[in-house]
Every structure is written in C-alpha cells, then in structure tokens.
Amino acid sequence: MDRRQSIVDAARQSFSLYGYKATTMDHVAKIANVGKGTIYTFFSSKEELFEVIVQELIRNVKSLAMNALDPKKAFFENLHRALFAVLEYRQEEEILLRLTREVRDFGTPAATEGLKRIEEAILGFIKRQLELGMENGSILKCDAELVAFMIFKTYVALLLEWNHEERALTNEDIAMAFQRVFAEGLNP
Amino acid sequence: MDRRQSIVDAARQSFSLYGYKATTMDHVAKIANVGKGTIYTFFSSKEELFEVIVQELIRNVKSLAMNALDPKKAFFENLHRALFAVLEYRQEEEILLRLTREVRDFGTPAATEGLKRIEEAILGFIKRQLELGMENGSILKCDAELVAFMIFKTYVALLLEWNHEERALTNEDIAMAFQRVFAEGLNP
DNA sequence: ACTTGACCGTATTCGTCATTTGGTCAATTT
DNA sequence: AAATTGACCAAATGACGAATACGGTCAAGT
Numbered sequence: 001m002d003r004r005q006s007i008v009d010a011a012r013q014s015f016s017l018y019g020y021k022a023t024t025m026d027h028v029a030k031i032a033n034v035g036k037g038t039i040y041t042f043f044s045s046k047e048e049l050f051e052v053i054v055q056e057l058i059r060n061v062k063s064l065a066m067n068a069l070d071p072k073k074a075f076f077e078n079l080h081r082a083l084f085a086v087l088e089y090r091q092e093e094e095i096l097l098r099l100t101r102e103v104r105d106f107g108t109p110a111a112t113e114g115l116k117r118i119e120e121a122i123l124g125f126i127k128r129q130l131e132l133g134m135e136n137g138s139i140l141k142c143d144a145e146l147v148a149f150m151i152f153k154t155y156v157a158l159l160l161e162w163n164h165e166e167r168a169l170t171n172e173d174i175a176m177a178f179q180r181v182f183a184e185g186l187n188p
Numbered sequence: 189m190d191r192r193q194s195i196v197d198a199a200r201q202s203f204s205l206y207g208y209k210a211t212t213m214d215h216v217a218k219i220a221n222v223g224k225g226t227i228y229t230f231f232s233s234k235e236e237l238f239e240v241i242v243q244e245l246i247r248n249v250k251s252l253a254m255n256a257l258d259p260k261k262a263f264f265e266n267l268h269r270a271l272f273a274v275l276e277y278r279q280e281e282e283i284l285l286r287l288t289r290e291v292r293d294f295g296t297p298a299a300t301e302g303l304k305r306i307e308e309a310i311l312g313f314i315k316r317q318l319e320l321g322m323e324n325g326s327i328l329k330c331d332a333e334l335v336a337f338m339i340f341k342t343y344v345a346l347l348l349e350w351n352h353e354e355r356a357l358t359n360e361d362i363a364m365a366f367q368r369v370f371a372e373g374l375n376p
Numbered sequence: 377a378c379t380t381g382a383c384c385g386t387a388t389t390c391g392t393c394a395t396t397t398g399g400t401c402a403a404t405t406t
Numbered sequence: 407a408a409a410t411t412g413a414c415c416a417a418a419t420g421a422c423g424a425a426t427a428c429g430g431t432c433a434a435g436t
Contacts, residue, residue, distance in 0.1 A: 003410095025398060026412095035411035037400075046398065076375075139374040146357075146365050147374070149350060150342045157341035169334075177334050185373025186327040186335070187264075191379095213429060214381095223380035225431075234429065 004042045006032040011049050012056075016095040019102040020050060020111040047110055054114040057096065058121045064089050065125045075138035076183040079129060080175045083155050086122055091159075123148050151182060192230045194220040199237050200244075204283040207290040208238060208299040235298055242302040245284065246309045249274050253313045263326035264371040267317055268363045271343050274310055279347075311336050339370060 010031035014023040025046055029036040043049040068085040069078045090096050096118075099111045126148035133139040158174050180186075198220035202211040213234055217224040231237040256273040257266045278284050284306075287299045314336035321327040346362050368374075 024396080026396090029412095036398090037412070038410055040399070041409075044399095133374075137376060140372075140376055142368055142374060143365065145352075145355075146361070147369060150346065150365065150369055153345035153349065154338045154342045157345075158338065161341065162337060164333075173334075177331065177338065180330055181335060181338055181373075182369060183373055183375045184328075185369075185371055185375075186321075186330060187371045187373075188325060188328055212427080214427090217381095224429090225380055226378085228430070229378080232430095 003032070003034055003038060007034060007039055007042060007049070008052055012053050012095060015050065015053060016098055019098045019108070020114075021102060021106060021108045050110055050114060053095070054117055057093070057114075057118055060093075061086055061089065061118060061121055062125060065122070075129075075133050076179055077175070079126070079151070080178050082125070082129070083122075083152070084171060084174075086125075087155065087159050119152075123152055126152055154182075191220070191222055191226060195222060195227055195230060195237070196240055200241050200283060203238065203241060204286055207286045207296070208302075209290060209294060209296045238298055238302060241283070242305055245281070245302075246306055248281075249277065249306060249309055250313060252277050253310070263317075263321050264367055265363070267314070267339070268366050270313070270317070271310075271340070272359060272362070274313075275343065275347050307340075311340055314340055342370075 007028065010028045011023070013031060014028050018027075023046075025036055025039055028049070029039055032039075039049070043052070064085045065082040068081040070081070073081070090100075096115075099115055102108050102111045103115055127144045130139065130142065130144040130148055134141055134144070155174075155178070158169060158177070162169055195216065198216045199211070201219060202216050206215075211234075213224055213227055216237070217227055220227075227237070231240070252273045253270040256269040258269070261269070278288075284303075287303055290296050290299045291303055315332045318327065318330070318332040318336055322329055322332070343362075343366075346357060346365070350357055
C-alpha cells in the first residue's frame with residue numbers, strides 16, 4: 001500500500017474518532033507509520049488532507065443516491081428512496097456523526113465548511129432529479145433550485161428534529177407525508 | 189407604575205441587551221430601581237422571571253398571526269401572511285434575536301427552552317389553521333400536526349438558511365413557492 | 377408589612393504559565 | 407540525488423488556582 005493512501009486512511013480514522021479539531025497531524029503520522037513531515041510531501045496542509053476526505057464522502061453520497069433510484073418506481077417514491085438512503089448513511093457514517101457533533105458543539109470552521117459542501121452535493125442531486133422529472137413529464141414545471149431546497153430542508157427536519165416521543169415517525173410515515181404534501185398538494 | 193411591572197420591564201430590557209446568561213438579577217434590580225431582594229417577593233427565581241417574558245412573546249406571536257389573517261383571502265395566502273408576519277417579528281424583535289444567538293453560541297438551557305416554547309406556539313397556530321381549513325373544505329384532509337411541522341420548518345429554512353447572494357428571495361418568491369409546492373403539489 | 381443590600385456557598389471568570397500544534401527544514405536514510 | 411524523519415519554532419490552546427461574580431437568603435432598617 002502506498003504512503004499517500006496510508007495517510008488518507010489514517011486521517012479518515014482520526015477524523016472519525018476525534019473530529020477535525022482534535023485530530024493532530026502527529027497522530028495521523030503515527031497511525032500511518034510515517035514521519036510527520038512526509039504528510040506534507042503529499043498534502044500542503046491539514047485542511048487539504050481533510051478536503052480529500054470530504055471529496056470521498058461526497059462521492060459516497062452521490063453514489064448512494066443514484067443507486068437508490070429504481071426506474072420502475074414513481075418520481076416521488078424514488079426521490080424519497082434516494083433521500084432516505086443518503087440521510088440514513090449520514091446517521092451511520094461515523095465521521096459524519098463526528099463532524100456534525102463538532103459543528104454543533106464548537107462550530108469548527110473547517111468542519112462547518114466540509115458539511116456544507118456535502119449538503120450542497122445532496123441539493124445538487126435533488127435539483128437534477130427535479131429537472132429530469134420536468135423534462136420527462138413526471139412532475140410539473142417548478143423552480144428546481146428552490147424546490148430542491150424546500151424538499152431537502154423538510155426531509156432533514158422530519159428525520160432529525162421531529163421529537164414527539166409518543167409518536168415516532170416510521171420510514172412509511174415520512175414517505176406518505178412526502179407524497180401527500182409535495183406530490184399531491186393540499187388544495188381541493 | 190407598580191414594582192412588579194418595573195421589574196418585568198427591566199428584565200425584558202436586560203435579556204434583550206445581554207441575553208439570558210449574562211443578565212444578572214443585580215442588574216435587573218438596578219434598572220428597575222428596586223433592591224435585589226424585592227425581585228424575589230414577586231418571582232421565585234430568575235427562571236420564573238424569564239418565563240413571564242416568554243409568555244409575553246408567545247402572546248405577541250399569536251396575536252400577530254391572528255391579525256394577519258384576512259377572511260377574504262385564500263387559505264394558503266393567509267397562512268403565508270401569518271407566517272411571514274411572525275417570522276418578520278422574530279427577525280426584528282431584539283430579545284428574540286438575542287436569545288437565538290445565545291442558543292446558537294452557547295446553548296443556554298433556559299434560552300433554548302424558551303425559544304422552543306415559542307416555536308411550539310407557532311406550530312400550534314399552524315396546526316389549528318390546517319384543522320379549520322379541513323373542516324371548511326379549504327384544504328384536503330391531511331395529518332395536521334405533521335404537515336404543520338413540515339410547513340413551518342420549510343418556511344424557516346427559506347427565510348433563515350437560503351444563502352445565495354446572487355439570488356435573494358423576496359416575499360413574493362416565497363409566497364409563490366409556498367403556493368406551488370404545498371397548495372398545488374408537483375404531480376402532473 | 378415591606379424593602380434593602382450584605383452575606384454565603386457555589387459557579388464562573390481571568391491571568392498566568394505550561395503544553396501542544398501545524399508547519400518547516402537540516403540531518404539522516406535510502 | 408531523492409525521500410524521509412522528527413526536533414524545532416512561533417503561535418495557539420489548555421490547565422490551574424486565585425479572584426470575582428452570581429442567585430438566592432434573611433436580619434436589619436424603613
């Protein structure tokens with residue numbers, strides 16, 4: 001295994017366990033079994049190393065979303081499937097949990113920026129699906145950028161902010177609400 | 189003017205300027221021109237004093253929402269008018285800005301709880317409007333609690349989190365998006 | 377009877393010094 | 407000659423203890 005990959009793997013591990021701020025380059029070097037200065041032959045800074053990890057996460061998210069789509073299913077069902085897959089990944093991927101907590105607790109600039117980039121990738125995916133949906137007649141014409149934002153924020157709020165203990169939301173609850181509100185609308 | 193009201197007014201002023209945490213009872217006493225011990229003849233604790241201010245804010249929010257409704261306008265236009273009024277108030281009322289910032293920066297428990305109570309009052313208003321709308325046939329049957337949550341979270345995200353400098357959102361943009369997505373739906 | 381502000385235990389803040397960190401580069405290794 | 411290392415450095419961060427502040431209390435004063 002080459003050194004660059006060892007360093008990237010070590011960094012991913014450390015960011016996952018300790019977050020961005022508490023990850024030291026000394027520690028990354030030790031995990032990777034290289035001298036600290038060797039890191040700087042591949043990456044100009046801690047931030048650039050983190051950027052590589054963020055790019056990785058973005059690729060994973062996009063891949064997950066694409067793989068959740070099933071050509072035989074309806075537009076909104078697919079959108080729900082993709083979003084659910086992505087947000088489920090976000091709930092399980094250790095490094096994302098870590099970074100989310102760090103941003104919430106400390107507002108670390110690099111972590112904040114990294115998570116923002118990932119969110120933008122998700123929004124971009126939704127926007128493209130909306131545009132495709134309009135082209136092939138699956139949905140009516142709308143402002144794709146704005147609607148993507150609305151859908152995403154609502155979805156995230158449902159998954160992360162809905163806190164009624166007597167009434168937990170199931171995956172089906174969310175899919176149905178999604179269909180009811182965004183697909184069908186509330187007008188008689 | 190009675191002492192109790194002086195104390196409440198002084199507290200509102202101090203919470204507005206310094207937030208919950210940095211507001212001291214000594215300072216409130218000085219603004220109100222009373223001895224510190226006098227505060228405790230009316231309120232058993234700092235939290236109880238804060239609670240009175242929160243109740244006030246909730247009353248204001250409810251009143252604003254109700255006053256924005258116009259019987260001659262359509263359901264969603266009214267809902268947008270009420271939400272816009274409430275969130276505009278939230279953007280301008282000094283104490284709410286202060287508390288929001290404090291929760292974001294420090295997560296002060298009392299401030300967090302207070303803002304949550306205000307949010308619940310807004311959600312309650314939306315839910316009631318949805319229920320009334322269903323009763324009089326303005327909207328189709330739906331899960332009022334869940335839909336109120338979705339509408340509110342989307343609205344807040346549009347007002348507070350939409351950050352595209354090349355494309356600021358106007359009141360009309362939001363009203364139209366609201367109508368397009370929640371009222372009409374996206375299905376052909 | 378009501379009001380006050382000194383007092384108290386606890387919590388918080390602040391200044392200081394010790395330690396750590398990201399990045400550098402001379403020395404060492406390959 | 408090229409690649410690697412880890413000691414070093416200035417700046418940043420953290421730990422610690424003393425000083426100060428805070429919410430709540432109540433004896434003294436009005």
